Amino acid sequence: MPAKSIRAEYLKGLWQENPVFRQLLGMCPTLAVTGAVINGIAMGLATSFVLIFSSLVISSIKKLIPSQVRIACYVVIIATFVTMADRFLAAFFLPISKSLGPYVPLIVVNCIILGRQEAFSSKNSVGRSLIDALGMSSGFVLALLILSSIREILGSGTFLGHQVMGAWFKPWLIMIFPSGAFITLGILLAIALVIESKAKQRR
Amino acid sequence: MELLALFISAILVNNFVLYYFLGICPFLGVSKKIDSAFSMGLAVTFVMTITAVFSWLINHLILIPYGLDYLQIVSFILVIASLVQLVEMFIRKISPPLYQALGIYLPLITTNCAIMGLALIAVLNNYSFVETVIFGVGSGLGFTLAIVLMAGIREELDLADVPEPLKGAGIALIVAGIMALAFNGFLGMIK
Numbered sequence: 001m002p003a004k005s006i007r008a009e010y011l012k013g014l015w016q017e018n019p020v021f022r023q024l025l026g027m028c029p030t031l032a033v034t035g036a037v038i039n040g041i042a043m044g045l046a047t048s049f050v051l052i053f054s055s056l057v058i059s060s061i062k063k064l065i066p067s068q069v070r071i072a073c074y075v076v077i078i079a080t081f082v083t084m085a086d087r088f089l090a091a092f093f094l095p096i097s098k099s100l101g102p103y104v105p106l107i108v109v110n111c112i113i114l115g116r117q118e119a120f121s122s123k124n125s126v127g128r129s130l131i132d133a134l135g136m137s138s139g140f141v142l143a144l145l146i147l148s149s150i151r152e153i154l155g156s157g158t159f160l161g162h163q164v165m166g167a168w169f170k171p172w173l174i175m176i177f178p179s180g181a182f183i184t185l186g187i188l189l190a191i192a193l194v195i196e197s198k199a200k201q202r203r
Numbered sequence: 204m205e206l207l208a209l210f211i212s213a214i215l216v217n218n219f220v221l222y223y224f225l226g227i228c229p230f231l232g233v234s235k236k237i238d239s240a241f242s243m244g245l246a247v248t249f250v251m252t253i254t255a256v257f258s259w260l261i262n263h264l265i266l267i268p269y270g271l272d273y274l275q276i277v278s279f280i281l282v283i284a285s286l287v288q289l290v291e292m293f294i295r296k297i298s299p300p301l302y303q304a305l306g307i308y309l310p311l312i313t314t315n316c317a318i319m320g321l322a323l324i325a326v327l328n329n330y331s332f333v334e335t336v337i338f339g340v341g342s343g344l345g346f347t348l349a350i351v352l353m354a355g356i357r358e359e360l361d362l363a364d365v366p367e368p369l370k371g372a373g374i375a376l377i378v379a380g381i382m383a384l385a386f387n388g389f390l391g392m393i394k
Contacts, residue, residue: 028225183377
């Protein structure tokens, strides 16, 4: 595999095919856990773990899976890694696991993961699937990081729990509420579209 | 009385879409027309009720007695997938009109995180059997309410002059945000 295509395969997940901003996949966790940066990061890493390892396993055994029952097979493999991630968080990071609540087990129905298996890992080599999974995970973590930073800084005036805004700042409570998540993501999507159309004009 | 409170709070206060952010994909995808939104809502309510029953039975009759709680995620997702398949075959056999109405929406529900979320949240909150069923029906109705309201707004939105980059998902999310804000008003009703 030439070096350039590795780079392109990785970078497409960050922007061109960014799962959240461009493909609108995995919206539920994106909206639900981004009230605080630490939760966003934990969710992003847990999802990345599941995505990378399921891609590895599925791309390496893709010839053994009969195509009629492939979705069920993918789901069982994904669910196995989700269980591992869930138990790991509960064992070592109990407060985070508590605050993420049902959203860690819900990674199992995150459409990004099943989508990548169906669209990519089931057709490509192990190496390419790994690069693709790494790219998509980075894109997802990036999206969660942007959204949760905006919400935490404006909603509680802190970043990762540290005060960043001066005493004059009155936190915008709405940003912590569900409505803040919807509105912020809507505006971010619009900004992403504007950037994309500007980039297209230049090309 | 407590059951009634649980029912109302599942519909209005802890609305699945606007409070738990579950089922966002159909909420944004199938909310362009009121008819199809209503069918989707009915299909979800139906599957949610059945899932609530079966997930509780499996959890309390099989997983917990044998100390297999760590298999919850795997078993719930498999149960949901096979239930949706069964329900689809069953409806096609006994009620063709209903099948026509729900038809294409049923298979989509398998990957709907609201169904899985329902099973998991009911377990997390340690609901009893009756509570789980009421929670399931209420959550389904709450989903239907949200998606039908959304479809109503979006039908009107077609005529509005929306800025180019906000068209589609952008404005839909902002509308959902304002709806969530309105639903916040129900917070005072419970407790």
